[in-house]
Amino acid sequence: MRFCSLSSSSYANSVVIQDNRTCVLIDCGLRKRDIKPFLGSVGLSPGDIDAVLVTHSHADHVYGLKFLLKENNVPVYSTAGVLREINSRYSFSMQPNFQVMQLFEEIGIGSMSLIPFRLSHDVETIGFFIKSGAERMGVITDTGFVPDNCIKAFETLDYLYIESNHDIEMYRYSSKPRHVIKRNLGPNGHLSNGQCGEALESMGLNKCKLVTLAHLSEDDNNPSRALESATRHLVPGTALVCAPSRVPGRWSDLLLK
Numbered sequence: 001m002r003f004c005s006l007s008s009s010s011y012a013n014s015v016v017i018q019d020n021r022t023c024v025l026i027d028c029g030l031r032k033r034d035i036k037p038f039l040g041s042v043g044l045s046p047g048d049i050d051a052v053l054v055t056h057s058h059a060d061h062v063y064g065l066k067f068l069l070k071e072n073n074v075p076v077y078s079t080a081g082v083l084r085e086i087n088s089r090y091s092f093s094m095q096p097n098f099q100v101m102q103l104f105e106e107i108g109i110g111s112m113s114l115i116p117f118r119l120s121h122d123v124e125t126i127g128f129f130i131k132s133g134a135e136r137m138g139v140i141t142d143t144g145f146v147p148d149n150c151i152k153a154f155e156t157l158d159y160l161y162i163e164s165n166h167d168i169e170m171y172r173y174s175s176k177p178r179h180v181i182k183r184n185l186g187p188n189g190h191l192s193n194g195q196c197g198e199a200l201e202s203m204g205l206n207k208c209k210l211v212t213l214a215h216l217s218e219d220d221n222n223p224s225r226a227l228e229s230a231t232r233h234l235v236p237g238t239a240l241v242c243a244p245s246r247v248p249g250r251w252s253d254l255l256l257k
């Protein structure tokens with residue numbers, strides 16, 4: 001399996017995961033004008049996508065869904081609560097093919113299987129544990145903390161895509177309103193560089209091939225601080241990158257060459 005971030009920030013989030021037979025998007029927060037060019041820049045078109053999995057209803061994760069579905073009306077997977085929120089907040093030109101996932105229940109999409117688990121954000125939010133052949137990947141963004149069950153389950157991951165949202169030191173000089181900072185720092189907010197690092201260390205990640213830091217705040221973080229923090233907590237030699245904020249990154253298999 002391989003994966004590639006199409007955009008990763010408070011502005012727009014989407015990551016594509018592909019194996020020999022199946023291609024899924026996790027979230028589609030892209031602007032309408034970006035969907036085809038961003039997919040095209042990683043060698044894909046909307047017609048290549050088999051399904052979209054949605055973590056939660058915030059616009060930076062869902063905004064572009066209606067435009068993608070117009071191009072290719074693929075099934076949209078999430079929990080009943082997340083799908084209900086999406087249906088009430090966004091208008092679609094035709095009713096999406098919503099597919100309900102149950103927490104901790106494995107579902108198959110083509111050659112992949114996926115297990116959703118609950119995260120801690122200010123709306124219902126899930127992360128994913130994904131299997132393809134012998135490989136395993138974890139996806140965790142938009143959470144105030146990493147739940148214990150992820151720490152245990154993620155020990156044997158091959159790939160991890162994890163939020164490293166803000167740098168607590170940088171919040172001292174932030175122009176963000178105090179209530180936004182308080183929310184982001186709280187248990188229903190976002191993972192700081194420090195929390196991300198602690199989670200990486202707790203997981204162990206002894207066989208992990210690549211860790212991608214995601215959803216970095218453009219104002220209150222920067223890649224060098226996030227990478228420096230994560231490196232201190234990873235097994236030496238583990239490949240580590242930041243997903244670029246508003247443009248597609250590179251496929252994981254190319255990063256590992």
Ligand SMILES: [Zn+2]
Binds near residue numbers: 009010013058060
């Ligand atoms: Zn977000």
Ligand SMILES: [Zn+2]
Binds near residue numbers: 056058121142
């Ligand atoms: Zn969010």
